[in-house]
Amino acid sequence: MIEGKNEFYGSRMLSLLYKKPGLSRSDLADMLDLDRGTVSRIVQYLVSSGLVEEGAEIQESSDQAGRKKIPLFLSDRSGYTIGLEVQYEFIKYGAVSPLGTELYSGMFHRAPSGNLLEDIVTVVNLARDAVPGKRLFGVGIALSGLVDPIHGTLLFSLSLGARNEPIPLKDELINRIGVPVFLDNDAKCCCYDVLSWPYQGPGANPESFIYTFCEFIENPIDPGRYDRIGIGTAVVLQEKIFYGSRFAAGEFRNLYADPELPGQFGRYSKDYFNIMHSDPERRALFIHDLAGSMAYIANFLDIQLVYMGGGIERYGAELQEAFDRAIESTWLYQEYLPRRIQIQFAPSDEKPAVRGAAAMVHRHIFAGPIHEGEERTGLAYLQALPNW
Template sequence: MQSTHLREHNLSIILGALATAASTASPLSRAGLAKRTRLTKPTVSKLVEELVGAGLAEEGTPISAGAGRPMVPLTPARGTLLAIGLEIAADHVACLGIDLAGEVLSHRIEYRKVTATSAEESIDLAAELVGKVRADAGNLPVVEVVVAVPGRIAPDDGRVLSAPNLDWTEVPLVARLLAHPQLAGLSVRAQNDNRLSVLTEIDHRPGESFIYLRGSTGIGGAVVLDGALMTGVHGWAGEFGHTVIEPGGATCRCGRQGCLEAYVSYHALRERAGLSDDILIDDLVDALALTRDRTEVIGMIGRSLGLAIANALNVLDLTTVVLSGYLAPIADELEPVIRETVERHALAVEAGPVLIARSDGQVDPALHGAARAALQPVFNAPGAWIARAHHVRAPHVTA
């Protein structure tokens, strides 16, 4: 008989394998699961029955494949649980609800400027959107709510310690959300938006190691090692935007000088060029190119990024860099400038070429990453959700 720990481990492996296979549109059968997970067929069959019975997995229409029994495809269940991602950004608040299969059940967004003076109002709006998403999804059981914020988060209580692009300092985000009736009794946590954005990239680069750089209102990033996100002691690993590229240089919104973010973030580039704040981030480079030579604009951005990337590659010993956000559409233009700078400063080039790639182009990656992260408790501990499903379905006996 399997121990409780081993059973939980095997359930997690099976459910994770089903999700991975479904994301590539190649669902697995029980036999395929046994081969993929290297578990015995009887073990796989028993655990799959538990997952199906609890509404965590579902069987599709049998598929004939020549002689023999038809293959019964298995996938994570649709429409049984709800994971909620929230994003609080400088110009909008958004909420996304997905099920275990990753299908979107509801998406709500409100555009408004988020600043220090509007912090409480923005949190109220976020809670209101959660309520609307829950209603849209038919009030399914909620796994978790994960909030994406462009700043540093206290790992113990979800306070936003500093979010320069929102002008937030010491904002008790999670506590304020939990005070709202729409989130009463739910599990809520906050995380840096860039470390959530990279989750969708990990799905497209399973098992790979790379540096992820995202250009937005600020400059953020993440470090991925063998397909796993590196978090660091405080959960802040990957703050490439605050890598110093010019000691004593331009003042960053974080209050320090010479940060990469002070040169190539949306705010820095727009303000330096004297552009109005109604310029969309996706149009930023084109707008800058109207005020000066485009080659000059690309060169300045590329050289600044190249210095930060070279330093990161020297410390981390990696050879792949993925550009996201506003940097992705201009990645081909940036690549030769970045490469020239990296080749002058990074040791990694001695072992071979550094790959500079663009992200998969997922729209709203922080929001989708937050919703994806909100599913993780089920994949980490399916046994607890199986027990919960049985408890809900169990008849109540009265004296």
């Protein structure tokens, strides 16, 4: 264990390697304004602790007699984080390494009368049992509804039982699980998936973007029908998730919804779109509505990058076409400054919220605190773990 200044600079080194893999000891010394001996001692601790690995030597110049450097990388084998996506019907879960490798995944089907906290503890234990012998860095949980991520409270959720009063979860879960726990809204968790492991494809740097998380719950009897469709949206500005004044930023009702009808979409009936999987006309209307709402937000905020995941990627081509039309119709200067915004879709594993919940923990550890007031990060966080 190292403490004091060495702990501080060790944490800084982890952060630098998280953001820019392959830096050498001399690079770290220059960037942190430290002498080479101090850097070597701290790096030796990081390597011996399994947090950092050395790459193959690289010749720094064409002169064969010149200095060689050894690139350093965060180890993908140093530990793992459990990510959960909690819905009314199920909990998807996975064990994810610091560099985004999926070590294990599964699904737990919840009973209608199930206790939220007890179900979460059960699933965490299932995930732990599936990855024996590795250090658990923490647990990240993606929840549907309004979430206070600072205090770890589910403020409001129609599907998870927080209708009349908030449900405090974080402290009790930490007591039961024994490691740090982080909670956030499912769409906002998806943003950490992008910030930590950007999808491949065209588009600007993922510093400012919109994420739309669309969950289709399929009917187990009728394959042409969805039991439930839920959409959540989150906005990231300069690598920071925007929460609004009540942690409700991103929650919206369809731009075209009939105010006389309940539900998020409000088109003819609250479950009008539940057969869109087998009805092309209803699917086209759903995609038109969704594309219009997202295009309006993107143009209003001048966002150049939109991500979508959770199941909506199966309609990717149709959605991109509708989105292009909506961008043109809601962009004031299309005639003079034509605009096209590319949608990047999550890989079709339909688990971006699980990966994002895990990434939320990794980002807190390796890139600094994700929320003000959470001071313990980096080596201070890791060395305080019970399994360190």
